[in-house]
Amino acid sequence: MTLKYRKYITIAITPASVKVAQVTAGGVVEKLSRRDISGGAADAALRDALAGFQTRKAGILCVIPGEVATTKFLDVPSVDNDEIDSILGLQASRHTPFTKDEILTGYVKIRSPRPNFTSVLLIVVKRQIVKDKIALMRAAGLDVASVIFVPEGVARFYAQALNLRKGGSAVILDIDAQNTNFIILAEGAAVMARSIPVGIDQVKADPSVIARIVDEAKASLEAFEQEGGTRPTRLVVTSNHPSLAGLEAALAGPLAMKPECLPYQNFVKGFAGLKQQISRDFIDDSALDVIAAGVTAARCGAELLPQELKDQRMVAEKGGETMKAGIFVLMAFLFIGAALLSRVYFEDLFFRQNLVEKYAGQKKEVGLLEKMIVKTGLLRDYLQARQMPLEAITELYRIIPQEIYLSGVTMDDKGEVSIQGISESMSRVFALVTALEDSPLFENVKTRSTTAKKERGKDVAAFEIVLKLSAPSAAAAGVQDLKTAGQGNQGAGLDQ
Numbered sequence: 001m002t003l004k005y006r007k008y009i010t011i012a013i014t015p016a017s018v019k020v021a022q023v024t025a026g027g028v029v030e031k032l033s034r035r036d037i038s039g040g041a042a043d044a045a046l047r048d049a050l051a052g053f054q055t056r057k058a059g060i061l062c063v064i065p066g067e068v069a070t071t072k073f074l075d076v077p078s079v080d081n082d083e084i085d086s087i088l089g090l091q092a093s094r095h096t097p098f099t100k101d102e103i104l105t106g107y108v109k110i111r112s113p114r115p116n117f118t119s120v121l122l123i124v125v126k127r128q129i130v131k132d133k134i135a136l137m138r139a140a141g142l143d144v145a146s147v148i149f150v151p152e153g154v155a156r157f158y159a160q161a162l163n164l165r166k167g168g169s170a171v172i173l174d175i176d177a178q179n180t181n182f183i184i185l186a187e188g189a190a191v192m193a194r195s196i197p198v199g200i201d202q203v204k205a206d207p208s209v210i211a212r213i214v215d216e217a218k219a220s221l222e223a224f225e226q227e228g229g230t231r232p233t234r235l236v237v238t239s240n241h242p243s244l245a246g247l248e249a250a251l252a253g254p255l256a257m258k259p260e261c262l263p264y265q266n267f268v269k270g271f272a273g274l275k276q277q278i279s280r281d282f283i284d285d286s287a288l289d290v291i292a293a294g295v296t297a298a299r300c301g302a303e304l305l306p307q308e309l310k311d312q313r314m315v316a317e318k319g320g321e322t323m324k325a326g327i328f329v330l331m332a333f334l335f336i337g338a339a340l341l342s343r344v345y346f347e348d349l350f351f352r353q354n355l356v357e358k359y360a361g362q363k364k365e366v367g368l369l370e371k372m373i374v375k376t377g378l379l380r381d382y383l384q385a386r387q388m389p390l391e392a393i394t395e396l397y398r399i400i401p402q403e404i405y406l407s408g409v410t411m412d413d414k415g416e417v418s419i420q421g422i423s424e425s426m427s428r429v430f431a432l433v434t435a436l437e438d439s440p441l442f443e444n445v446k447t448r449s450t451t452a453k454k455e456r457g458k459d460v461a462a463f464e465i466v467l468k469l470s471a472p473s474a475a476a477a478g479v480q481d482l483k484t485a486g487q488g489n490q491g492a493g494l495d496q
């Protein structure tokens with residue numbers, strides 16, 4: 001995940017409140033707000049909380065808390081990012097009761113001591129939870145750039161705050177209003193993240209529940225060590241809330257470590273009065289989730305943004321780049337044409353007495369201008385034709401079902417496309433060929449090869465399909481029909 005913004009607006013939406021922070025790329029908090037949600041009106045609370053924030057050119061970050069996710073530490077036998085994505089895509093559904101279509105996955109890469117292996121913290125979250133939060137932000141006029149997993153942001157925030165060097169490790173107990181994040185930090189990233197369903201609200205109501213936090217923290221640390229993890233050297237509590245006064249003493253014995261109370265506000269850089277605002281507005285409901293997400297956004301590796309939103313952004317960005325290039329070229333021709341016209345005009349004024357003698361030279365320049373106009377028209381047609389590959393990519397994304405994944409797509413300058421992939425059955429390959437033939441964007445669809453093989457213990461069908469892009473003039477009507485149908489089914493497409 002690569003984020004390059006000068007400012008970030010981080011937003012955390014919980015059942016009880018909306019929290020918003022505005023953070024610079026350098027990690028300085030410029031603005032912070034919190035609004036309670038009354039009567040379930042989260043949209044109204046969000047709009048109210050955003051008052052005064054500079055959202056126009058900022059990167060909008062949706063914050064996902066640890067309690068809605070399932071995490072698992074894994075060693076993956078690969079160092080290639082594409083292979084890691086593929087392996088984890090197959091592994092994710094084994095660690096959750098939901099189907100593959102119902103979940104989103106991300107991961108944090110961690111250096112592995114084993115050669116040709118990569119250690120990762122796999123993060124699995126229900127797709128609908130993320131989509132609901134993004135829908136609220138879109139209703140408020142925000143375009144979400146990324147989805148940040150809170151424990152990863154907290155881990156990277158404290159790795160920097162504690163100046164943990166290579167090999168340093170720590171347990172972070174981040175206590176919020178309703179939950180406690182138990183995070184093990186090593187190599188500058190989270191290697192374990194678990195949510196304990198006890199927070200400041202429960203401790204205020206019944207101080208004896210501190211014992212549950214201690215028991216859960218001890219059990220989590222023991223589980224980490226049983227899985228081969230090395231015991232961390234430090235134990236850090238992120239809150240100094242008065243109701244947690246007995247927590248440090250209670251943790252020391254069972255966890256065999258000396259707890260350190262290091263409140264997050266001690267490490268935050270921001271505007272004058274920031275610490276006072278945190279003590280006033282965030283005494284029970286921690287602001288660490290939105291602050292840490294903004295401060296560490298450029299370094300976070302887990303990406304939980306739905307794939308369909310990534311594809312929409314990619315297509316929009318490519319289209320925007322093509323349009324900018326076209327405008328630039330047309331403006332260049334206009335300036336050149338204006339310069340030539342000015343030259344003709346001033347020569348005409350200066351040599352008005354010798355018009356007949358200079359006529360031949362002016363005729364030549366007019367001829368050049370005419371050729372330039374023809375070239376400009378050809379360039380405009382060329383730029384319009386360049387849109388066809390983008391339409392083709394969108395059409396392939398629409399047609400190809402979830403049961404088929406692609407291993408390669410190539411396209412040459414003549415518009416000939418080769419698609420290689422893997423299917424769960426041969427019948428789905430033939431169904432895909434039929435769907436491609438029915439599309440107005442493709443022609444001459446042929447199955448070049450099909451091969452039955454085993455992959456990860458399953459019988460699958462490897463295939464290669466070749467086709468040709470239809471000419472822009474022939475496909476124009478079909479493309480318009482696809483766009484109209486896409487607009488009508490936009491909401492349904494996001495739920496697939």
